[in-house]
Amino acid sequence: MQNPTPHILVVDDHSEIRNAVCRYLEKHGMRASMAKDAKEMDAALVSGSIDLIVLDVMMPGEDGLSACKRLSQTGDVPILLLTALDEDMDRIIGLETGADDYLSKPFNPRELLARIRAILRRSSRTVSPAGSLAGKRIRFAQWILDSDRRVIVDEEGRETSLTSADFKLLVVMLERARMVLSRDQLMELTSGRATAPLDRTIDNQISRLRRKIEKDLLRPRLITTYRNGGYCLSADIEVLET
Known part of the structure; x- marks a missing residue:
């Protein structure tokens, strides 16, 4: 069940992007946590109730596409992928492997917020993927x-x-x-x-x-x-x- 205050996990290896996105989301009434890679993401998913993951495709270690596929096979936390502007294949593969939406970098924070809210609305209406x-x-x-x-x-x-x-x-x-x-x-x-x-x-x-x-x-x-x-x-x- 979705929390009254949505908890968003921002996974990106660039600290400037992580910090800026989290500040913006918190400014607009959401709770935000950060992870710099898939390992920290997994730890955050175990320790806290996460309503949505903002996941960068290009990360050191396990990349975002691999992490997205793995998560889609083991859970139902919605995922919004952040992709490079010209990487159409990343977007296609990401959606095929379970991502709920994608946004190309660089992005407008207002559009990111709108996409997150839209995904949360859809997930709150969906009782079961089955x-x-x-x-x-x-x-x-x-x-x-x-x-x-x-x-x-x-x-x-x-x-x-x-x-x-x-x-x-x-x-x-x-x-x-x-x-x-x-x-x-x-x-x-x-x-x-x-x-x-x-x-x-x-x-x-x-x-x-x-x-x-x-x-x-x-x-x-x-x-x-x-x-x-x-x-x-x-x-x-x-x-x-x-």
């Missing part, structure tokens, strides 16, 4: 999704773990099985934001999910593409007894 499928096991085609454990199980009992982004996308499509969903709809339903021009985030996420659930990537049968329409999960679903 949506209506929380606590359930769902069969689709040759797979079973275990929503509590965030794994899919094949017909021979072999398990495949899902990243946070994979899981959110699959849940959205299972809840709307056999419906064609546009890229804009998928972006809104999975991330709560609109697609930008030439934004390939959803296409890349679909490709990643297909690699996990399709038997033949050249002829996908579970997630089908509709030209100028979007994507559709072409399978019936069955909620299994727990």
